[in-house]
Amino acid sequence: MTDNALSPAEYDAITDAAAHWCMRLHADDCTAQERLAFERWRDAHPLHAFEYQAMLEIWDVAGDLPRPEPVVAPMVQAKPRTPWRTLGIAASVCALALPLAAYSGWNLGWLPNSYQHFEATDSVRQVTLQDGSQVELNLGSELTYSHYKDQRRVTLKKGEAFFSVTHDTTHPFVVKAGEGKIRVTGTRFNVWMYEDQVKVNLIEGSVLVSSHDDASGDGLRLRPAMQASYQQGDRVPRISQTDDHDNSLAWRSGKLVLDDLALSDALPLINRYLKQPLMIADHGTGAIRIGGVYNIKELDTLVATLPKVLPVYLTRNKDGNPVLNSTPQQSPKS
Template identity: 80%
Template sequence: MTDHTLSQAEYDAITDAAAHWCMRLHATDCTAEERLAFEQWRDAHPLHAFEYEAMLDIWDVAGDLPHPESAVSVRVKPAMPWRTFGIAATVCALALPLAAYTGWNLGWLPNAYQHFEATDNVRQVTLSDGSQVELNLGSELTFSNYKDQRRVTLKKGEAFFSVSHDTQHPFIVKAADGRIRVTGTQFNVWMYEDQVRVNLIEGSVLVTSNDAESGEGLRLEPATQARYRHGDFTPQISQTSANDHSLAWRSGKLVLDDLTLTDALPLINRYLNKPVMIADHSTGSIRLGGIYNIKELNSLVASLPKVLPVYLTRNKDGNPVLNSIPQQPPKS
C-alpha cells in the first residue's frame, strides 16, 4: 500500500479486514496458515496494526455483553457459545450502522467507547458521560456507555472517580473479580494483581468481590473502604483512619505509615516493572515508613538495605528479593 491519503472506502476496507482477523484469530478452528496471513496483512501498513488493536479493545468490551435471554430470544447454533456470538456481532456491527443501532436499543452495544492509559504521569480524563477520572501512573481503563448503564473496566493501576450523577444509568466499575456500582459520587479504586481497595470519599457505592455472585453487594459510606482479592466471597469493610494517605498519589506521593513490608510492597510494586519479593515471614514483618515520590520508587528499592536490616538478592526470574539480616545472638 502506498502513502497516499486513504479514501473513506479504503479506510472502511481496512476496518472490515481488522474485524475479520479479530474474529478468525479468536476462533478455535483458526489455522497456522491463517495466522501467517494475518501477520503479513498486519505488517503491510501501520494502519493495519492500529485498527486491529482497536478491534481487540472492542472484543474485550463485548465480552461483558448480557445473555440474550435477558433481552430478546436469539437462535444460535449450539457449537457457537453466546459469548463468541455476541462478540462477533459487536465487531461486525462496526461496519453495520443499523445493527449497531439495534444493539444499542437492546442494551447489547455501547454508543460510546473510550480507552485511556497513564504511563509516566498522572492523567486527568473526561468520560463521554461527563464523569471525571484521574489516572495514576501505569494505569489503564476503558469506558463503555450502554443504554441502561455506564461501564468502566479498570485493567490495571489506580483511578479516582468523580461520577456524573444519573440515577437512571448506574456507573459500574469492574476491578479484578468484583465491581463497584454507583449513580454519582467520588471514590478511589486501587488494584494490584488480584488485590483491590475501594475508598469512598463522597456519596455511597455498592461493592461486590465476585461479579458472578447475585445481589447488589455491600454498601460503603464516606470515610470507609472495602478490600477484596481473588476468591473472597464478600469484601472486607473498614473505617478509613483519620490520617489515611491513600489519595497522596494525586500529589505525586506514596505515604507509608509504619507498614510491614508485607503490606507496603504491594503499594510499591504497583509502580515497578520488576516487583520486589520477600524471602520469608520474618522479612515481611519488618516495618517501613516515609513519604516517597511515585516517580522515584525504583531508587527506593536499591536504598532499602541502607535504612532496614535487609539485603537484596535476585531470584531466577530477575526479581529483587528482600532478605532479613539475622540478628547476632548476645555475647554471654
C-alpha cells in the same frame, strides 16, 4: 504505500480485515496456518496493527453482551457450532466497526453508543468521560468507558483511579475491577488495583461493592470514610472504616505514604510503580516495618536504598526480580 495515500475505501478494507482477523483468532477452530496469515497481514503495514488493536478493545467491550437464551430443539447429529457468546461478540465487533448510534443493539441495551479508552504512563492524568464525570488516573493505569442505554460502564484494566461521578439515577455508573464491581449513581471514590487485589475507598456519597460477578444481590453498601477490599476467589468484600490519617489518596499529590507498614503489606503498594516487582524472601523479612513519604515517580530508586535504611540485603531470583532478605542477627561476643 503510505498512510497519506490511502483512500476511504482502502481504510474501510483495513477495518473490515481487522474485524475478520479478530473474530478468526478468537474462534476455537482457528488454524495455525490462519495465525501465520494474520501475522503476515499485521506486519505488512503499521495501520494493520493499529486497527487490529482497536478491534481488540471493541472485543473487550462486546464481551459483556448478554447471552441469548438457548433454543430447545430435537437432538440431531450436527457439526459443532460456534458458542452463542462468541457469535454475539463477533456480531458486535462488526457492528462497532460501523457508526455505533445506528446499531439496534443500543436500543436493546447490549452495545454502547460511545466508547473511550484512557491511559496514564509517566504522570497522573485527569480525563473527562462522555457523561461529564471526572477521573484522575495514577501512573501506569488504564481504563475504558462505555455508555449504554441503561448504564455507564467503566473497566479499570490496571492501576488506580479517583472518580468524581456525575449524578444520574437513571444511568448507574458501574466500575468493573478485577472479578468485582462498584455500582454508583453519583459520588466520589478511589479504586486501587494490583494483580488480583482491589481496594475501594469512598469519599462522598454511597456505593455498592461486590467481589464477584456471580454474587447475589447488588453488593455491600459503603458510606463515606469506609473501605472495601477483595481479591480473586472472595465471595464477599471485606469492609472496614478508614481513619482520619488515611493516606490512600496521597498519589493525587504525587506521593506514596507508608505509615509504619510491614513489608508484606507495603510491597503491593510499592510494586504498583515498579517494572520488576520486589519480592520478600520469607515471613520474617515480611514482618520488618517500613515508613516514609516517597515520590511515586522515583520509586525505582527506593529498592536500591532499602538496605541502607532497613536490616535487609538484596538478591535476585531466577526470574531476575529483586528479593529482600533479612540481615542475620549476629550473636554478641562473649
